[in-house]
Amino acid sequence: MATEFIARGQDLELKGIRKEFxxxxxxxxxxxxIPAGEFFALLGPSGCGKTTTLRMIAxxxxxxxxxxxxxxxxxxxxxxxxxxxxxxxxxxxxxxxMSVLENVAFGIRQRKLTDPLSKAEKALAMVELEHxxxxxxxxxxxxxxQRVALARALVNRPSLLLLDEPLGALDLKLRRQMQIELKAIxxxxxxxxxxxxxxxxxxxxxxxxxxxxxxxxxxxxxxxEVLYDRPKTAFVAKFLGQSNMFIGxxxxxxxxxxxxxxxxxxxxxxTKRSEKVTGVIAIGVRPEKTYFHETQPxxxxxxxxxxxxxxxxxxxxxxxxxxxxxxxxxxxxTVFAQNVGRSPVVELGAQVYVSWKIExxxxxxxxxxxxxxxx
Amino acid sequence: xxxxxxxxxxxxxxxxLTFLFLMIPIGYxxxxxxxxxxxxxxxxxxxxLDNWLNVCDQxxxxxxxxxSLLVAITATAVSTVLGTMIAIALVRYRFKFRSATNLLLxxxxxxxxxxxxxxxxxxxLDFGWTKGLxxxxxxxxxxxxxxxxxxVKARVATLDPALEEAGRxxxxxxxxxxxxxxxxxxxxxxxxxxxxxxxxxxxxxxITQFNSGSVDTFPKFVYTAAARGIPPEAxxxxxxxxxxxxxxxxxxxxxxxxKKRKLLSK
Numbered sequence: 001m002a003t004e005f006i007a008r009g010q011d012l013e014l015k016g017i018r019k020e021f022x023x024x025x026x027x028x029x030x031x032x033x034i035p036a037g038e039f040f041a042l043l044g045p046s047g048c049g050k051t052t053t054l055r056m057i058a059x060x061x062x063x064x065x066x067x068x069x070x071x072x073x074x075x076x077x078x079x080x081x082x083x084x085x086x087x088x089x090x091x092x093x094x095x096x097x098m099s100v101l102e103n104v105a106f107g108i109r110q111r112k113l114t115d116p117l118s119k120a121e122k123a124l125a126m127v128e129l130e131h132x133x134x135x136x137x138x139x140x141x142x143x144x145x146q147r148v149a150l151a152r153a154l155v156n157r158p159s160l161l162l163l164d165e166p167l168g169a170l171d172l173k174l175r176r177q178m179q180i181e182l183k184a185i186x187x188x189x190x191x192x193x194x195x196x197x198x199x200x201x202x203x204x205x206x207x208x209x210x211x212x213x214x215x216x217x218x219x220x221x222x223x224x225e226v227l228y229d230r231p232k233t234a235f236v237a238k239f240l241g242q243s244n245m246f247i248g249x250x251x252x253x254x255x256x257x258x259x260x261x262x263x264x265x266x267x268x269x270x271t272k273r274s275e276k277v278t279g280v281i282a283i284g285v286r287p288e289k290t291y292f293h294e295t296q297p298x299x300x301x302x303x304x305x306x307x308x309x310x311x312x313x314x315x316x317x318x319x320x321x322x323x324x325x326x327x328x329x330x331x332x333x334t335v336f337a338q339n340v341g342r343s344p345v346v347e348l349g350a351q352v353y354v355s356w357k358i359e360x361x362x363x364x365x366x367x368x369x370x371x372x373x374x375x
Numbered sequence: 376x377x378x379x380x381x382x383x384x385x386x387x388x389x390x391x392l393t394f395l396f397l398m399i400p401i402g403y404x405x406x407x408x409x410x411x412x413x414x415x416x417x418x419x420x421x422x423x424l425d426n427w428l429n430v431c432d433q434x435x436x437x438x439x440x441x442x443s444l445l446v447a448i449t450a451t452a453v454s455t456v457l458g459t460m461i462a463i464a465l466v467r468y469r470f471k472f473r474s475a476t477n478l479l480l481x482x483x484x485x486x487x488x489x490x491x492x493x494x495x496x497x498x499x500l501d502f503g504w505t506k507g508l509x510x511x512x513x514x515x516x517x518x519x520x521x522x523x524x525x526x527v528k529a530r531v532a533t534l535d536p537a538l539e540e541a542g543r544x545x546x547x548x549x550x551x552x553x554x555x556x557x558x559x560x561x562x563x564x565x566x567x568x569x570x571x572x573x574x575x576x577x578x579x580x581x582i583t584q585f586n587s588g589s590v591d592t593f594p595k596f597v598y599t600a601a602a603r604g605i606p607p608e609a610x611x612x613x614x615x616x617x618x619x620x621x622x623x624x625x626x627x628x629x630x631x632x633x634k635k636r637k638l639l640s641k
Contacts, residue, residue, distance in 0.1 A: 058540075058544055059543070059544075060540050060543070060544070079543070079548075080540075080543040080544055081543050081544070081545075081546045081547055081548055085544075086544060086545065087540075087541070087544045089537050089540070089541055090537070091535070091537060093535065093537035093538050093540065093541035094541075095538060095541070095542075095556060096538075096560070097559045097560055106542075106545050106547075106555075107545040107546050110545055110546035110547050110551065111546050152545070153544075156545070156546070
């Protein structure tokens with residue numbers, strides 16, 4: 001049983017993974033490659049298949065089709081206890097009948113490695129819980145249990161560490177703190193982390209690469225900044241934050257810019273930031289990239305200008321104000337203005353114009369639902 | 376105020392009377408185990424320890440007691456093992472006829488013992504088996520099994536499957552997961568199921584009467600003896616069993632109270 005495990009992380013590759021449950025397909029033709037040592041996040045709403053994917057990698061579910069390659073070796077047929085993969089479970093799943101130390105030592109004992117207790121103590125020291133080694137898990141707080149679960153998995157130095165919504169049960173403040181710790185530990189140990197979450201902030205904050213999952217497939221994969229700045233589908237645009245969307249027929253397109261007509265107004269984006277340049281397309285912009293003006297801005301081919309419209313709602317969120325601006329014939333737009341001391345002073349009911357730079361537009365490959373279309 | 380004080384005394388009085396009613400037969404049995412009786416153990420003839428010291432002198436008492444112990448221990452062991460396995464299967468695995476199995480397991484709980492005893496007796500006759508200890512044990516396994524399944528099932532239902540998955544994830548094979556995680560966590564449920572099975576088997580009369588032939592168990596012995604006067608040695612055995620049972624209950628309570636205090640003090 002004493003299999004030799006590599007101390008460093010290994011790459012994980014999923015090839016054409018499909019998982020059917022009676023009556024529905026949870027994961028469909030999933031392809032994914034995670035380089036060794038990377039912090040990778042699978043992000044998606046509940047029911048998108050992200051947890052099923054994680055369970056297939058852990059061996060707790062078997063794929064209906066496809067290959068799971070870890071360091072180039074197909075592990076799809078291996079039992080969970082034969083895989084050099086460890087999991088931090090959603091509700092920690094600490095063994096209630098064992099002390100914290102015995103929990104952490106469990107994997108080492110199973111593999112019959114030497115010094116299980118001193119290894120467990122070291123792992124507990126890494127998460128700063130060595131003083132609680134003799135306690136029972138149920139005597140610890142949620143944050144402490146989470147750290148024990150992490151130590152119990154990390155002590156085995158798996159090629160791949162799976163994290164199943166590990167921070168979901170913690171309160172906001174503790175969650176932020178654990179995010180920082182988790183990231184620091186990952187950098188320190190250099191293992192490959194696969195983190196499953198529905199919290200987009202968490203995924204963007206920690207992961208090197210994020211894959212957004214929806215209905216069993218990956219919508220888009222990339223660095224968090226890229227996903228946020230340049231979403232390719234309406235689902236990704238919506239899941240990673242708010243956006244203003246406009247759907248219209250393409251009226252002109254060249255190598256530089258592409259424009260649509262939306263309710264008589266021209267809305268322009270860069271062609272290279274557009275997935276589609278023919279027919280009816282959707283163009284969006286993030287609310288923090290839009291500005292409002294009390295006087296009409298001077299027309300500029302580098303700007304999209306809409307308005308005037310009335311401010312119908314102002315929401316103070318601390319770092320920024322969120323404005324709802326109802327532009328007749330266009331609809332309601334959202335604008336975020338940073339509270340840096342020089343934002344225009346406006347009140348409810350004020351008439352304002354909205355603008356944004358054309359290079360901040362993004363063109364989607366599909367059409368969002370629930371947005372009025374102009375044909 | 377009168378109404379208030381009436382309520383204040385009414386409930387304690389009622390509780391006291393209830394306990395008195397429950398305890399009188401037990402108290403009577405215990406007290407009369409010390410009776411220096413001659414023929415029948417109905418009239419108090421003075422205190423003696425002879426019944427307790429020479430309990431096996433009375434013909435049949437100790438043999439019947441031993442048979443009851445043997446039957447109860449064997450039946451408990453078999454039905455606890457089988458019942459635990461059935462309970463885990465019923466909670467953890469989806470299979471055809473699962474709900475039907477669930478329902479069928481409840482049937483013995485609802486069936487009158489006379490019917491079950493007579494039915495079994497007919498079966499054994501059919502098979503041509505001689506009635507004796509073996510048939511009694513088989514019968515007891517049959518009727519205690521449902522109780523074990525129901526008790527252990529409740530415990531399995533509270534067991535988070537993620538704990539077993541965590542075990543598998545941490546390099547434990549399915550068998551190791553069972554012994555290191557599932558079994559220790561189910562143990563309290565399994566023990567209470569075993570105690571229940573033992574208690575049910577030990578004092579069963581009806582099913583035993585139908586299926587034991589000439590073998591005497593303790594309840595059977597007492598029943599037969601009642602016709603000509605129960606010997607005080609029977610009181611001794613009854614009191615002894617009662618004391619052991621109470622001692623076990625107290626020990627368990629004390630242990631869990633100490634455990635709780637230990638957890639709190641940390």
